[in-house]
Amino acid sequence: MNHSLITTEILVILLGLGVLLADLWIRPESRPALGWLAASLLGCILALSLGALTPHDGSAFGGMYVLDGLARYFKGFFLLAGILVILMTVEFRHRLPVGLSEFFALTLFALAGMLFAASANDFILMFVSLELITVTFFVLNSFQRARLPSLEAGVKYLILGGVASAFMIFGIALIFGSANTTNFSLVAAQQAQLAANPVFLTGLMLVLVGLGFKIAAFPFHLWAPDVYQGSPAPATAFLSVGSKAAGFVLLLRVLFGAVPQITSQWQVLLMVTAAITILYGSLCALPQRNFKRLLGYSSIANAGYLLLGVAAESRTGSSAVLYYLGGYFFTVLAIFTVLCSLSSTIDNDEISALNGLGRRSPFLAAALSIGLVSLAGIPPMVGFFGKFQLLAAVLEAARLAPAFYVLLGVAVVGVVLSLYYYFNVIRAMYWGDAPAGVSLIEVSAPARIALLVCLAGVLYLGIAPGGLLRLADGAVAGLKFSPAHAPSVVTAAH
């Protein structure tokens, strides 16, 4: 037993409780300062967690909780996301008339859930950490309670999230009923018998439904556009970066930690899901007029690209997923930081509201353009190299199963479609006519810092991807991939 492993999580929870209590005694006008304090303390936790806090890998709580390369990679990812989202919230405060400190505290609690999710090695811990994330997001999404779209987002997320949780817990019950354990390692030890057990397979499928909801994969994506459009921008950003990454780390752990043999039989299912998710997200994004709704569909399409790496079922594929998430992180946070900076001057999220942004604030327009170009996958941005890695993994898998060539074609079609809808936004910024009588837009210092960090990440990781790639490759070393793809699966895919 080694309980000191969860020090990072404990510190984040204590920070969240501290913020909640501090709010009761400070003056309302010093609440933004509380956000800066929380962000800088989170920075200290991040710096400590990289080394001094938890120097050794290991497992705790009877194997429920593991700290390994994969967990460390995602913990760094989530902590950095938490810092940037809190800075973003400070920037967004004009649209949050009440409860700014509560917004910080809830962000920190969701972050604690994500940190636990990164280390979950047990279906029960997986469920509890996902619930901590989901329940917190019920509140975060409906935070602007005087705005109807925000309430709509909260209610939709509540209902669909509740249904997804019900599926997942029912699946876990079936898994426990057939395997007599909920631990990933113990399930992996007896998967040869479990692969023939229909009760276990049903349970596993229901768990995948719950995870599919978190990552917004087809056909569990229906909530994404409405929730992305209605939620406050920092909540949307955290949802699209943190919650999605938590879904993917758990997907990797379940598929390649608990049941690698069964996963290799389900390759076709993963391929079909990835293809439909990419096509659905890209095609539905084409006619969108609302920028945040567009980002919702773009997030669905990106879940599809990430599923390509999962479907490849190889070390290359999984490390590409980790690398792509790292790049996606900086890109999406850059875009949402721009949206938060605009929130005090522009009062809606339509693409037409961005008309003439190139003249009103060249810096914000350039930052948004770099983010969108990276999402579209154009070199030298990180988005290009991430897609390149994923497609390389697909090509590698295609040598064993030619059906992957079809998947490659679908992905290329998705990328071409995405060029249209991302460049539509850039066109509005530089070639659209600004409404008469508008002024320049000021960018505050913290937003400038957050943006510069994100842009540096987008450009640096795109030009020099080696470091992160090695990190990602080391992180997935613990996952198990079934060596031979069964030939019958290959023929069935044709």
Next chain:
Amino acid sequence: MGTQLSQYFPVLMLFGVAAGFAFGTLAFSVIAGKVGRRTRTKDIPYECGMLPEGPGSARMSVKFFLVALLFVLFDIEVVFMYPWAVNYRDMLKTNAPLALGGMVSFLGILFVGYVYALKKRAFDWRS
């Protein structure tokens, strides 16, 4: 795996009996019952009681919901503490710090919630 699934056969039977009872009763009342005459008096909510007065949905103070919510919250705390208290002696033998530390941290987090509710004046009936 047939044996494992066959264990659930009684559950399936229960489903069948439940569905049969519900639909059977409905069908029986349609077949055996008569369509009665409807009058205005028969259609009021309480056919042989007080005459209904005023709107059906009276507005209630939001305080009621707040208090109900807080009650549920702190009631659950006690629900958690019962099994913990019953098993505490056994847990002391295996892992004493975890047994006590777990409950103390749980109560600590709840106490933060209590202070928060108090300072936000959730218990103040008049504000």
